[in-house]
Amino acid sequence: xxxxxxxxxxxxxxxxQGILAADESSGTIKKRFDTIGLTSTEDARRDYREMLxxxxxxxxxxxxxxxxxxxxxxxxxxxxxxxxxxxKATGSVPGIKVDMGAKPMAGCPDEKLTEGLDGxxxxxxxxxxxxxxxxxxxxxxxxxxxTPSWTALRANAHALARYAILCxxxxxxxxxxxxxxxxxxxADHTIDRCYEVTEWTLKTVFDExxxxxxxxxxxxxxxNMVIAGQKCATxxxxxxxxxxxxxxxxxCVPPAVPGIAFLSGGQSDEAATQHLxxxxxxxxxxxxxxxxYGRALQAAAIKAWGGKPENVxxxxxxxxxxxxxxxxxxxxxxxxxxxxSAA
Numbered sequence: 330x331x332x333x334x335x336x337x338x339x340x341x342x343x344x345x346q347g348i349l350a351a352d353e354s355s356g357t358i359k360k361r362f363d364t365i366g367l368t369s370t371e372d373a374r375r376d377y378r379e380m381l382x383x384x385x386x387x388x389x390x391x392x393x394x395x396x397x398x399x400x401x402x403x404x405x406x407x408x409x410x411x412x413x414x415x416x417k418a419t420g421s422v423p424g425i426k427v428d429m430g431a432k433p434m435a436g437c438p439d440e441k442l443t444e445g446l447d448g449x450x451x452x453x454x455x456x457x458x459x460x461x462x463x464x465x466x467x468x469x470x471x472x473x474x475x476t477p478s479w480t481a482l483r484a485n486a487h488a489l490a491r492y493a494i495l496c497x498x499x500x501x502x503x504x505x506x507x508x509x510x511x512x513x514x515x516a517d518h519t520i521d522r523c524y525e526v527t528e529w530t531l532k533t534v535f536d537e538x539x540x541x542x543x544x545x546x547x548x549x550x551x552x553n554m555v556i557a558g559q560k561c562a563t564x565x566x567x568x569x570x571x572x573x574x575x576x577x578x579x580x581c582v583p584p585a586v587p588g589i590a591f592l593s594g595g596q597s598d599e600a601a602t603q604h605l606x607x608x609x610x611x612x613x614x615x616x617x618x619x620x621x622y623g624r625a626l627q628a629a630a631i632k633a634w635g636g637k638p639e640n641v642x643x644x645x646x647x648x649x650x651x652x653x654x655x656x657x658x659x660x661x662x663x664x665x666x667x668x669x670s671a672a
Contacts, residue, residue, distance in 0.1 A: 334547030335587070337462050337502045341422055341549060342588035342617040345656045346393035348504075350592075350623035351378055352426035352465065353398060361627070367636035371400070379406045379415070380634060381627070384645040384652075388419035391652035396424045396465050396504070396621070402456065413460040424463040424504070425456045427492070431469040439514070440481035441469050446491055453499035463502035465551070466492040471513040472526050472558065482533055490537035497547055504590070504621070506551035507534050512595035516558035520565040524555045524573050531581035545585040551621050552578070553594050554604055567600070571607035575614070584615035591618070593625035598651060599668060601625045602658045609661030619659040626651050 331337070341348060353361065358377075359369040367373055378401055382388060395416050402425055404412050413423045429445035443466065453464065468485035470477050489505050496503035509527045518526075531552065538545065555574040557564050565573070578589065593601040601622060609618050620626075629651055634644030657663040 332500060334497060334500070334502050334544065337422060338547055338549055338587045341394045341463060341502065341590075342619060343393045344617075345660055346391055347620035347622070347655055347659055348394045348396065348424070348590050349381070349392050349626055349652075350396045350465075350621055351381065351398070351401065351627075352396040353623065354430070355400070361631055362636070365631060365635045371404075373636065374400070375404050375412075376407070377631070377634065377636075378404075378412065380641050380644050381630065381648055382412060382415045382419070384648050385419065387645070387649040387652040388416070388421055391649075391656040392419070392421050394422040394424050394463060396426055397461070398426055402459050402461060411460075417460070422462050423460045424465060425461040427452060427456070427464045428466040431467070434481055434484065437478055437481040439473065440471060440476055440478060442481065442484050443468050443488055446488060446495075449492065449495050450499070453495060453501055457499055457501060461501060463504060463549070464492075464496050465504040465506060467506040467508055470507060470509045470526065470530050472509060472518045472522060473513065473515045477526060477530075482530060483537075486530070486533040486537040489534055490541035490543060493538060493543045493548055494541045497544055502547055502549060503543075504549045504551050505534065505538070506592065507531065508592055508594065509553045510594065511553065511556050512559045515560070517560040517562075518558040519561055519563065520555060520557040520569065520573060523553075523557060524577055527553060527555050528577050528581055531577070535581065535583065545583055546587060548586065550582060550586055550589045551592055552589065554591055554596075556594070556596070556604075559595055567603050567607055570604050571611065574604070575608055575611060579615075582616065586616050588617040588619065590621035593620070593622045596625065598625045598628060602654050602663055602668075603665075605655065606658035606661055606663035609659060612661070620655045622655065626655065
């Protein structure tokens with residue numbers, strides 16, 4: 330595969346494919362395993378991810394790239410094959426989460442700033458040698474009566490831009506993820522309030538990317554959809570979510586960006602799929618729109634697997650089904666009927 334950033338980004342945005350976010354921290358994967366009564370050991374985490382990565386149809390036909398965690402990019406399968414090599418064998422591009430998490434921000438009560446810039450250049454060189462060709466950094470933007478503040482928004486956007494240019498200098502495509510979250514402390518904001526904050530966030534991020542000399546052609550944007558907070562009394566229709574998300578993106582995202590891979594946030598599996606499909610069905614978009622889902626691709630697979638070796642095939646079927654449904658959504662051809670008939 331070409332080592333040009335533009336070519337790597339294009340491979341990640343291959344038609345009918347999307348990105349699997351398998352970069353859960355040890356704490357997050359423990360919570361997922363708790364739902365099936367499984368102790369989170371290194372071997373259990375390895376077995377689970379190996380199950381996903383050996384799902385041949387899903388990984389070959391529907392997944393273009395996989396975001397890994399530091400532990401996972403170094404792990405080997407039960408037979409000794411590096412997990413990165415399993416991904417490459419399916420044609421998927423290996424990626425790596427490089428931020429150190431969103432931490433309480435000094436001077437900005439109830440807001441967070443993502444850390445991880447210290448030593449990032451050296452870590453990126455190591456990850457490149459381990460096989461990573463793209464990376465991810467997530468900023469968390471909360472909506473409340475008093476947030477986001479300009480101070481916190483600008484600081485998070487600046488950190489995203491610094492991360493992005495360091496990635497590009499290391500030969501790694503940055504996924505830029507400014508997430509305006511739908512399930513924060515209040516989570517009762519309207520879809521119009523989400524639009525307002527998402528527009529402000531994206532405009533600020535792209536200003537910072539420009540100032541940092543980031544090549545837009547060699548990056549991927551991972552935004553939230555424009556959607557009401559989970560506790561909002563008035564939930565928008567799927568059609569309104571799709572229309573307002575596209576309107577916001579067209580107002581903020583330059584056409585030089587090759588692709589947009591949505592996060593699922595707190596949406597249900599099917600809602601995230603339906604929204605993506607409706608957006609793609611609208612047509613006339615200057616960028617590829619696809620998915621970069623974690624929980625929305627994995628929840629059904631974890632439940633079907635249950636941590637038992639005899640359930641690996643069932644877990645793989647569940648994962649393949651969700652990957653296929655989201656592949657259809659990335660083409661704008663998903664339907665509820667296909668969801669039921671293929672299940």
